[in-house]
Amino acid sequence: MIISYGDIWLFNVSQRFLIFTYPANGDVSYSFKEEMKRGSHIGNIAKDLNLDSSKLSSRNARVDAAGYRKRYCDINLSTGDLIVADMIDREELCGEKLSCVIKRDLVLENPLELHPFSLHIQDINDNSPQFNEELINIEIRESTGRGARFVIEEAHDADVGQNSVQHYSLKKNDNFVLAVDGNTIELVLDKELDREKQEDINLLLTALDGGSPQRSGTVVIHVTVEENFSNYFSCLCPWC
Structure with a gap:
């Protein structure tokens, strides 16, 4: 059985309720430039979601890529900071699209929570104009x-x-x-x-x-x- 209360979904599994919560005002989003080095700071997602950073480790907080090959970001369990996990090449990821957005979920356990967030990748001028012929x-x-x-x-x-x-x-x-x-x-x-x-x-x-x-x-x-x-x-x- 699935019960919905606004932005909170309750799943009845084997007489236990698993709670999935979503931010009431929409997804948390972060904007940063492509090709940032691994470990670069993106934002403090624990603070932005009003989560207790001291409990992130015990609640097994993690970024879920939802089947995608790369996560592109991780969470620092000590601080709640979102950090770059894989260097992002905007052109490889989004081609010539003006908007380049990656959607991921922050997952916590005990109780189980799912917080969607978005990464907006900004273009940097890392390519030169080229003609097809010399x-x-x-x-x-x-x-x-x-x-x-x-x-x-x-x-x-x-x-x-x-x-x-x-x-x-x-x-x-x-x-x-x-x-x-x-x-x-x-x-x-x-x-x-x-x-x-x-x-x-x-x-x-x-x-x-x-x-x-x-x-x-x-x-x-x-x-x-x-x-x-x-x-x-x-x-x-x-x-x-």
């Missing part, structure tokens, strides 16, 4: 008019929010400028090309995140200026 090759005909646009594949960053890619920068050059609209990155021809002066142009594109310290990634864009068909046929047939 070198991008573009072929552009010499006769291409000013204003022509060429789409460049965006950079990617495993971090989220402000720590992800925030803006791009193109190293100053004579022919091209950069246009960015959301995730669309375009190389814009600002000055017409002259193959006789320069057949190959190397441009440096940089992607920057918004973290502190700021991280960046670069890619070289190699532009090959192709000869116009009219010039090509003039060379083959100068009397035409």
